[in-house]
Amino acid sequence: MSATLTSYNALFRTTGSSAITAIRIPRLQRDYAQGRMDEATASIRTAFLDVLHRALTDGPPVGLDFVFGDVSNGVLSPLDGQQRLTTLFLLHWYLAARANRLDDQQGWKNFTYETRASARLFCERLVQSPAPPTTEKPSAWIQDQSWFLSTWHHDPTVTSMLVVLDALHDRFRGDDAGLAWSRLVDSDNPGISFHLLPIREVGRPDELYIKMNSRGKPLTPFENFKACFEQSLTEMDPARARKFADRVDGAWSDMLWPMRGTDNVIDDEFMRYLDFIAEVCAWREGHASKESSTARADAAFGAGNPDASANLDLLFAAFDTWCSSAETIPAFFALHFTLDDHEPGKVAIYSTRAPRTTSTSSPRAAGSGTAHGQNRAFTLQRTLLLYATLVHRVEGTADFARRIRVLRNLIEASENELGPAAMPRLIASVRRFMGDGDLKGIQGFNQRQLQEERQKADLFQSHASLGPTLFALEDHPLLRGSLEVFDLDATTFERRAESFRELFADEGLYGKLTGALLACGDYTQPVQPGRSFRLGSARATSWRELFKNSGRPEQARTRDALMTLLDQVAAAEGPMPARLDALRDVWLASREAAKEFDWRYYITKHPEMREGTSGIYVGSGYSLCMLFGTRVSGYYRDPYLLAMLRKSGAPAGTVDDPWFTGYETAHRWMRLTRSGTELRCSGNGIALRPPVDATQRAAFDDVCTKHHVGADLVMLVPRVDRAGRAVDTCDRVALGAALLRNLVAAGC
DSSP: OOOEEEOTGGGGGOOGGGOOOEEEEOTTSOOOOTTOOSHHHHHHHHHHHHHHHHHHTTSOOEEEEEEEEEEETTEEEEEEOHHHHHHHHHHHHHHHHHTTOTTSOOGGGOEEESSOHHHHHHHHHHTTOOOOTTOSOHHHHHHTSTTOOGGGGGOHHHHHHHHHHHHHHHHHTTSOHHHHHHHHHOSSSOSEEEEEEEOOSSSOHHHHHHHHHTTTOOOOHHHHHHHHHHHHHHHHOHHHHHHHHHHHTTHHHHHHGGGOOTTSOOHHHHHHHHHHHHHHHHHHTTSOOOSSHHHHHHHHHSTTOTTHHHHHHHHHHHHHHHHSSSSOHHHHHHHHEEESSOOTTSEEEOOTTSOGGGOSSOTTTTTOOOSOTTOOSSOHHHHHHHHHHHHHHHHTOSOHHHHHHHHHHHHHHOTTTOSGGGHHHHHHHHHHHHHHOOGGGOOSSOHHHHHHHHHHHHHHHHOGGGHHHHHHHHTOTTTTTOOTTSOOOTTTHHHHHHHHHHHTTOGGGHHHHHHHHHHHOOOOEEEETTTEEEOOOSSHHHHHHHHSOOOOTTHHHHHHHHHHHHHHHHHOOSOHHHHHHHHHHHHHHHHHHHTOBOHHHHHHHOGGGGOOTTOEEEEETTEEEEESSSSTTSOEEOHHHHHHHHHHTOOTTSBOOOEEOSOTTSOOOEEBTTTOOEEEEETTEEEEEOOSSHHHHHHHHHHHHHTTBOTTSEEEOOEEEETTEEEESSOHHHHHHHHHHHHHHTTO
């Protein structure tokens, strides 16, 4: 068997035993797929049609690789190449119709599908029907013809053909159709050619098709990209094209092979890394990245980009750097990075913003987010870290461990600053900083964190021995590089850092920590100023929100309370839970002695009032909503009512479990199941609603008399003015619990 270089039109001019009079797509082939509307197919279609357009207009001729097929009695049945042949058939019809050459007796019209009778009939009707040169949309004109059958709307091959015809029109509508046609059917130097390999005497065609083509498995996006990229590169720089072809199937494949997935192919890994480089190239040029992978690659490396040569240099260097070292990619990243927690000599990369399957910021994972912005599998944060690593390896920069750590800190603190529009500026800062290590040249990142990095650099320079402690604290998952809530005092730093690690090592202690820290000071931070605030909770995320570098002035009081707590637990002895309880109890005793029961006392005293998993409270003083989510549109607790219920010891089922939803300004009533009696926490005490039943009302009135409930049905809590605000002098939770207990016991 030998291959023949030919074109689609020239196939039908062969003579002798190889003469071809028709092309029939066999039954076992899949439907024509290049007109499907999914993103992957659209990208492949765009790239392929662009290649065909260039070949027939202002570009050099293009070769479309091999077409395998069984030739029997002059009929070619393609085993591989169906999609390309179908597109060429449509291209011939489109240009012939526009060039007024459709009536010429040429063999290219003898093309049909045996997969479906409807597809075969459509091909027959199409070649008999020239569209007017003024047609604006071929598919609309075709569907408006009397010969067009409504059933063709349900034939996937026909609908795909209509899409491709419109796509061809979009490209050729402004070109000279006669010239393009002449180049297409040129017998000596056709614009588009391929190698035909007739296959004979190797078994039945259907069996061979199944063996060769896995029932029509399409080329991968990488295979399509590689063919188009090599062709485009050949037009620009033949020597570099040969180097690319050699590398991509040689050293680069060998480099990526150890990181292959369970499918034992590296196409996805290759495309993700190349896509990452193309994005970086766009950002380095100072503009936004294109939306699709193909568009990004064409914009970065195509002939229309004056920076294409420099971008190609980066592309080759980005792959070659991992090939030129005896150290494997996994070994390099395992040496310098770790996930989520501290390891000496490494930098922690946190996985909460990306699936753990992306591992560290390695080339295998790069570019794995096709969506832009923050909704990416491979985040912008990790993109910057991988680019910094690439700069180090390609340019041989110094002090990698320290610089990548500082950069990690800046990235983690710059959540609000990160976004696609900011990436050109951030990429430039990363490249500059990795090159010279000078913090003065950094732009675009969080300025508060940048100032903190300068302070830490000063501390490290004057007290180098604190380095291991500083790095371990930076890597803590609740701090993530930001030490805004720490005093950078060399005399206390190590002791406080050790206490912090011990305190937050066990998430089971977080509930106690919330109360103990509140005993050390009002460490709250506003969520919506004047409306809601945040405490820590049993969940790590609430502490992370408190400790990150927010820039709020209230963060100073968080720092003061935290430093007080760390000093006190460091000075105490015994198990940590006991130390926290003792610290809290001392403060509560002082408040009780002073008869000062404000909101801070109640939340510290009663663990029920700290059960909200978000740590967010809406309201103020004695009117609070304790959230389990982030909005009052979800269900939440009134912490005062919950504490009263729990302290009352009311039997299960006697009081409706008090969950609420809606605005915090609405009254929140807790209802007794049997009588319908209700009570709520008000500013000056406990308000009640009586039962309807007369007998129950009498019992209700007796209980109210014992608890000194006024005619307005409010049990007043004694209060005193302290610094311009009214503060309870008795524990309203204890008073409310006793009232509720007696109401339940009285059956009212």
